[in-house]
Amino acid sequence: xxxxxxxxxxxxxxxxxxxxxxxxxxxxxxxxxxxxxxxxxxxxxxxxxxxxxxxxxxxxxxxxxxxxxxxxxxxxxxxxxxxxxxxxxxxxxxxxxxxxxxxxxxxxxxxxxxxxxxxxxxxxxxxxxxxxxxxxxxxxxxxxxxxxxxxxxxxxxxxxxxxxxxxxxxxxxxxxxxxxx
Numbered sequence: 001x002x003x004x005x006x007x008x009x010x011x012x013x014x015x016x017x018x019x020x021x022x023x024x025x026x027x028x029x030x031x032x033x034x035x036x037x038x039x040x041x042x043x044x045x046x047x048x049x050x051x052x053x054x055x056x057x058x059x060x061x062x063x064x065x066x067x068x069x070x071x072x073x074x075x076x077x078x079x080x081x082x083x084x085x086x087x088x089x090x091x092x093x094x095x096x097x098x099x100x101x102x103x104x105x106x107x108x109x110x111x112x113x114x115x116x117x118x119x120x121x122x123x124x125x126x127x128x129x130x131x132x133x134x135x136x137x138x139x140x141x142x143x144x145x146x147x148x149x150x151x152x153x154x155x156x157x158x159x160x161x162x163x164x165x166x167x168x169x170x171x172x173x174x175x176x177x178x179x180x181x
Contacts, residue, residue, distance in 0.1 A: 002079060003030030006155065011094040011103060012040070013117065023172075027103050027117060029091025033126060034084045035105055037117050042078025064109065081120040087133070095154040095161065097175075106151025106163060112163060112173070126173065130165025 013025040024040040089108030096103045101118040110132045114124040132150040149166025160174040 001035050002028055008090050011096045014098050015098050020047035026035045027094055029094050031090045033087035035086040036082040037080045039078040092151055093154045095156050104154050106154050108150045110150030131167040
């Protein structure tokens, strides 16, 4: 179990960041807005490779989560780092940027964030890239419930990314300034 309330999205890093044909690093997003980085080898085998981990307060992979980190979560069930409340709403989409340690998260609150998996740091934040909208979801029995949507998809393109959202828009964001491309 990696997210209280359930995981909503996941992405696998390409093999440039990991080793082997399937990268050992997976990033997941939860219903509560939390984000975690996991060792794929643990998920596949139940065992994790021993890695050097820093304690809270050191300037290693946990430096961003010093004040937010849940005690004891690091390397629990293959989790390398964990950031609770990375988003105010559920993480609806995660996309890794090929050949880098960067990834994007989009959420129900309409925000998109750029992260660095190696340093566990937020690189850039696009607040309210998409307006959050509320919809009635139909079901086979009529009324299915209320659905709130901000960011519904993120696709990586050359020198940036495309997003779409519950507001009905598609947006192109260029990453040149943020990644030095």
